[in-house]
Amino acid sequence: MPLGLSLAPKVLASKSLTSWVTPIAHWYANLAGYRKYGLKYDDLIIEEYEDVQRAIGRLTPRERYDRAFRMKRASHASVLHSVLPKEQWTEPEKDVRFLTPHVQEVEKEDKERAMWDTVFVSRK
Template sequence: MSQPSLAPYVLKRPWLMRWAKPLSKWYFDAAAYRKLGLRSDDLIPEESEIMQRAMKRLTPKESYDRVFRMRRAFQCSLAHQLLPKEEWTKPEEDIRYLSPIIAELEAEVTERQGLEAMVINKPNTKR
């Protein structure tokens, strides 16, 4: 589920950061999901088992808010309209609420696979 990221590489190099920052702002604006009231984690496909389990771990309020944002965006899409500017998701509101849960679940799966693959050798007590 997790993809490799270039973010740590870019953040360590100020000259690259100066070049990438305006480009990233342009990209987020061009993606237009914020103009529909969505957050970045709302765009993660729900078909995977890990995503299904992560959505079950959301609090009832977060789950309700997610469904509300999705339905409102779907209605805007059907009407071929964007939300009024005051209802757009602001960059400071676009926080990752689902990605930490997904990372935690992936770590649990990795740990479980490691434990299931473990081979225990009993010491030979015959002498």
């Protein structure tokens, strides 16, 4: 399957398929363990990519602060070789994508810029 294609829209379009896949998705997210450290899924995105850095720059000051706090708290828990207390774990309802829309927007702008940079203009 080429990069960028996802089965998610097809799964979400089918109510029966969604009801079958959702418990597996929740089980897998809990098994990954990042919620036990108070992180959200988008906190795991690799920052070294230029597009991701530009997307982080588009976050609101509050979102940037919250993200930095979650990262520092998770690092501290990792150094102590323990997970956070259960009341500090990220709840599945609060584990929303906050960075992915910005990354997708940056990628879309890059594609548009590349298209305009390589446009061929001919005289008639």
